[in-house]
Amino acid sequence: MTLAVGVLSAAHPHSDAYADVLADRDDVDLAGVADPDADRARAFADRHGTEYVDDADALLAAVDAAVICAPNADHRAWFDRAAAADVDVLCEKPLATTVDDARAMVERWRESDITAGVAMPLRFCEPARRVKDALEAGDVGDIRSISGTNRGQMPGGWFADPDAAGAGAVMDHTVHIVDLVLALTGEPVVEVYAELGTRFHDVPVDDVNVLSMELADGTPLLLDGSWSRPDAWHTWGDATLELTGTDGTVALDYTDQSLTYTVDAGPDAGVETAFYGTDANAALIDDFLASVREGTDPAITPDDGLRAVAVVEAALASAERCEPVAVTE
Structure with a gap:
């Protein structure tokens, strides 16, 4: 059909x-x-x-x-x-x-x-799937700390309008990593301490954020989700995660599935990147359309979206109050 x-x-x-x-x-x-x-x-x-x-x-x-x-x-x-x-x-x-x-x-x-x-x-990309397999196999042991990045270019347009976007980089980038951590560990974020700023661009929203979070099981999670990549950067940014456990460390980098090369002449001179990895957007669409056909829930439901929004709202409150804030959802 x-x-x-x-x-x-x-x-x-x-x-x-x-x-x-x-x-x-x-x-x-x-x-x-x-x-x-x-x-x-x-x-x-x-x-x-x-x-x-x-x-x-x-x-x-x-x-x-x-x-x-x-x-x-x-x-x-x-x-x-x-x-x-x-x-x-x-x-x-x-x-x-x-x-x-x-x-x-x-x-x-x-x-x-x-x-x-x-x-x-992000949870659909091959590096994430491999990390999930390693965690389920017990290769890492008990997770003791997690750190990640989602650093990108400032997208401009309505993304820099606080009324249309809600906030800047913290709204744009936090949700991806928070959802990925939930998918890998099963643990939601329960507390956030956030430092936000505007340092790279002349915009009325944050373009720098560092979030220190705690998961439900007590594991610390640190995230840099800033719009800190320059316009001339060879990719749109990065999405990385490193999980350290009692028996080892495992890491993923979404943009690592790529070949970086140099063009030494002409209008395109500079460093370029050719991505050859998993098309996470295609996998996302596959999952959604299969759910539509079968009448089932997709992998990422509005419940998951609410949890991620609650983390962002707590981060904004934390930055304003200069103190850790509990996530209410």
Whole structure:
């Protein structure tokens, strides 16, 4: 059976990656894009061989599932609209900009019959799968500490608008690593101490953050999730994790699945990277579409999205109060 899938806003740059995956599948019809920004939607539709639908309700009536790629603050409105139309939905991360909105989305999901997922794809990459295998085999022993990074380039646009994004790098990057740690260890974050700042860019949101966290079992987790990579960096950034246990240490680096090389002449001179690893976005889409077909929950549900948003909200409160803050969810 072919599934008709729509895109609800093309505001997030990840929308292009998801559309590429969907358009390449024989079992999916990329049915169109709805977006309040008509110029953005038409450009997206032209890039991906689909159509701009100026009536979002008409698109929702025509599709089986949809991917929300709106600015963070608009996720709840699009989610509610999809749920009202009984359309299964994959929502870009973070699920929402506040715990209250994220909780309302979870409640809407539970009250509806829709399948709903959150786009936090790191747990699908091959390095993460290998670390999971090592942990389950007991190769590391009891975990004593975890440290990670999710350092990237400043994306600009609405990401630097506190009303549209909710915050800066701490909102953009924390959720990925928190979700990955939960997937690997089964332990949620229960407390956060955060230091935030704006040091690299002239923006009204944070571009630097260092989070010192504690998991439910007492394990410390340290994260640098800053927008600290320069515009000329040879990748979009990094996503790393190192877990130290009583019997060993295991580490993963999402961007390690790549070949770095130098171009010594011409307009493209400089260091470049060719990525050859797991397409985590494709695996995320695979998981979501399988859940839609089977009527089951995907690997990452709105519950997981709520937990991640709660960590970000605690980090923002911690930075403001200069003290550790408990995670309420």
